[in-house]
Amino acid sequence: MREITYAEAIREALRQEMRKDKNVFLIGEDLGIYGGAFGVTYGLLDEFGEERVRDTPISEAAIAGAALGAAITGMRPVAEIMFMDFTTIAMEQIVNQAAKIKFMFGGKAKVPMVVRTPAGSGTGAAAQHSQSLEAWFTHVPGLKVVMPSTPYDAKGLLISSIRDNNPIIFIEHKLLYKTTGEVPEEEYEIPLGVADIKRKGEDLTIVATSIMVQRAISASKELEKDGISVEIVDPRTLKPYDKKTIIESVKKTGKVIAVHEACKTGGFGAEIAAMISESEAFDYLDAPIKRLGGLDIPIPYNRNLERHAVPQVEDIINAAKELIYR
Amino acid sequence: MYEVIMPKLGMTMEKGLIERWLKKEGDYVEKGEPLLEVMTDKVTIEVESFHNGYLKKILAKEGEEIPVTEVIAYIGEKDEKISEEIIKGMIKEKGEEKIEIKRREEEKVLIEEKPKYKVEEEIQIEKILKYGKEEEIEKAKVKKILASPLAKRLARQMKVDLSKVTGTGPGGRIVKADVLKAAKEVKMREAEIKEKEKIEIEREIIKKRITPEILETIPLKGIRKTIAERMYKSISEIPHFTLYVEIDISNLESLKDKLNKEIEGKKISYTDLIVKATALSLEKYPILNSTLKDDKVIIFKDINVGLATSMKDGLIVPVIFNANKLSLEEIADKRVDLVNRAGENKLELDDVSGSTFTITNLGMFEIDYFSPIINFPEAGILSVGAITKKPIVDKEGKITAEPMMKLGLTLDHRVLDGVTGAKFLQYLRKILQEPNKLV
Known part of the structure; x- marks a missing residue:
């Protein structure tokens, strides 16, 4: 099969959906002529014109608000917030408005909007351009939170997100944009709320999100040399998320690490750990549930420090060996 | 009440x-x-x-x-x-008991349905840790079992006692592998026990095969017990030896027939003849009419001949006192009386005490020879076998068929030797072959 990058996969999903449905349009900063801060929307202006690929002033509140208004009136906007850090500016529109409208209007109004936004560190962009804030959004009823880790998932999940009638926070990762993978040329959907087992294993389950899926795969290859067989579960959607697949995997292996880039305290790993300990899988645990997350500090500008602020492959290997204890 | x-x-x-x-x-x-x-x-x-x-x-x-x-x-x-109050009280108690039973059953269901995360002991330990005295807390800390939820669940399922499992996980935590190992060991032990049981069963089967099946168990009591004790005492204390002879009794036979023709109503038996002949022989060789007691041979003057007589449950030896001084008729009278009373179990202690030498006769059962056990504490016993006709070469070298009587003389070798016994038998033979002496 053809291999394309994560960024290309997203672009292809946007293009195909825009060709298919004239109500789909893009709105954000530097999408058009510049092609997006990470080049994701490059070339779309030429095909679809300024009406459907709308560059905006630097106001995330306005982007989110305009997208919300359009969605309520029947459009299917795909907004881009250039850095996830800036969703803070759009929070009122996303959390207080977009997430609530459907419920406050008794289901008469719907909000089919997608907010695409790149998260994560690793580019030397410092504390205000490197955060992973997915846990905030999973805490808001009415929002769906999607976090793809591969080009294949990115395309299928974005298509499903555009077609969904709820406000969706679609979290991309800056370091994943240039990663490649097999992606079908035709349109396809990946249902929201369904996890994917990225690797089958017996001794240990790693529940990883976004960039951490790739790092967990690298770690598992190293661990395999020591005879440790790792199963990697990628929830893909954080809200709603696929509890059953995680529980089944933990019941099989008896040991689990939840790993994400976001700060450990209050991170999504806490939700996974709590859910496991409340579930039938508790009685299958042969070791405490382990969480790996970013340090509770703002991401440093210094590249060495930045690297140490979030879990790396060696951190996952060490945590796995600690759990296996043999 | x-x-x-x-x-x-x-x-x-x-x-x-x-x-x-x-x-x-x-x-x-x-x-x-x-x-x-x-x-x-x-x-x-x-x-x-x-x-x-x-x-x-x-x-x-x-x-x-x-x-x-x-x-x-x-x-x-x-x-x-x-009283009604008490009954009421009992009913109430019974009612409570029922509720209690129900409660226990419900608890049981709960325990079986839902995994009980904390075993009783743990709850107890936790209480101590919270409210206990200092030294109790120290103890409880040591006692608390550290095991993963999976290890605990497996232990429950596999019935492994976690308090006996050594944990190899972090901080000594018992993990899955430890429980599986322990369960395996338990299984191996069980298999060993089973194997042992199997061997035991096989052994039992063999034992059963080689052990004769019992038809009946008769407790040793009464006369049998007395016989057993006395026979054992005799055979274990007295060194027995036996001499055998075969005697031509054609003359004795004639005498017996003659006597029985002369005397009306009475019948002289071979036994009577042998009693008299034996008594006379004992007169000649009194050493046989004796007993060994405490390194002394006591020789009796009285010759009291015991007759081994069978009874329903055993054997008894009634006595013909001073047989050497009695006529054949007197002996016959005595014998008939004693044997009859033995048959009716009417012998008294005086009838069966005081014999100095015993005669035992199995001739009527066609026994040739046998070696009896001496009637303790006597020094000898004469065994009488069957009388059969046998070819005999007489002095002229002619062969004739004559009635032959088989006798055995069993003696206490501590008291006398074979030669004395042989001489006694020679004398007895002489009397029996020339029986006129008996009359």
């Missing part, structure tokens, strides 16, 4: 465990008589009844632990009815 209460048997006693009721409901019990056994944490004590009467009702069963002063039974008159 009296109450029986759980007694306070010691200053610190709060509860007592009913080990055993020594009386049943309906039994009569006297004041001061032991009624039940109560086990305290130190000792088991018999509790006596404080009243005379019938044990009407037992309220506390064996094995129950009852607080002191609580009523455990009622004692009353034989026909006294248990």
Whole structure:
């Protein structure tokens, strides 16, 4: 099969959906002529014109608000917030408005909007351009939170997100944009709320999100040399998320690490750990549930420090060996 | 109606465990008589009844632990009815018991349905950790079992006692592998036990095969026991030896026939003839008419001949006293009387005591020779075998068929030797071959 990058996969999903449905349009900063801060929307202006690929002033509140208004009136906007850090500016529109409208209007109004936004560190962009804030959004009823880790998932999940009638926070990762993978040329959907087992294993389950899926795969290859067989579960959607697949995997292996880039305290790993300990899988645990997350500090500008602020492959290997204890 | 209460048997006693009721409901019990056994944490004590009467009702069963002063039974008159209040009390208790049983059943279901995360012991330990004294806390800390949820679940399923499992996980935590290992060991041990049991069963089968099946067990008692003891004493104390002879009794036969023709109504038997001949021989060789006692051979003047006589349950030896001085007729009379009374089990102690030499006869059963056991503490016994006609070469070298009697003389070798026995037999033979001496 053809291999394309994560960024290309997203672009292809946007293009195909825009060709298919004239109500789909893009709105954000530097999408058009510049092609997006990470080049994701490059070339779309030429095909679809300024009406459907709308560059905006630097106001995330306005982007989110305009997208919300359009969605309520029947459009299917795909907004881009250039850095996830800036969703803070759009929070009122996303959390207080977009997430609530459907419920406050008794289901008469719907909000089919997608907010695409790149998260994560690793580019030397410092504390205000490197955060992973997915846990905030999973805490808001009415929002769906999607976090793809591969080009294949990115395309299928974005298509499903555009077609969904709820406000969706679609979290991309800056370091994943240039990663490649097999992606079908035709349109396809990946249902929201369904996890994917990225690797089958017996001794240990790693529940990883976004960039951490790739790092967990690298770690598992190293661990395999020591005879440790790792199963990697990628929830893909954080809200709603696929509890059953995680529980089944933990019941099989008896040991689990939840790993994400976001700060450990209050991170999504806490939700996974709590859910496991409340579930039938508790009685299958042969070791405490382990969480790996970013340090509770703002991401440093210094590249060495930045690297140490979030879990790396060696951190996952060490945590796995600690759990296996043999 | 009296109450029986759980007694306070010691200053610190709060509860007592009913080990055993020594009386049943309906039994009569006297004041001061032991009624039940109560086990305290130190000792088991018999509790006596404080009243005379019938044990009407037992309220506390064996094995129950009852607080002191609580009523455990009622004692009353034989026909006294248990009062309604008591019955009510009992019904109430029964009702509560039912509720208690139901509660326990529900608990059981709960435990079986849902995994119980904390075993009793752990809850207890946690209580101590929270509220206990300092030294108790230290102890409890050591006792708390550290095991993963999976290890605990597997232990429950596989019935592995976690307190006996060594944890190899972090901080000594018992993990899955430890439980599996322990379960495997238990299984191996069980298999070993099974194997042992199998061998044991096989052994039992073989044992059964080589052990003769019992038809009947007869306790050794009465006359059999006496016979057994005396025979054993004789054979184990006396070194026996036996000499055998075969005697032509054609003359004896003629004499017997002649005598029996002369005498009306009476019958002289070979036994009578042998008794007389033996008595005369003993007169000649008194050393055979003796007993060995404490390194001394005591030779008797009286020649009292015992006749081994069979009875229903055994053997008895009635005595013909001073047989050497009696006529054949007298001997026959005595013999008939003794044998008859033996058959009717009417012999007295005086009839069977005091023999100095015994004769035993199995000739009528076609026995040729046998070696009897000396009638302890005598020095000898004469065994009489069957009389059969045999070819005999006489002095002229002619062969004739003559009646031959087989005799065996069994003697105490401590008292005398073979030569003396042989001489005795020579003399006896002479008498029996020329029996006119007997008349």
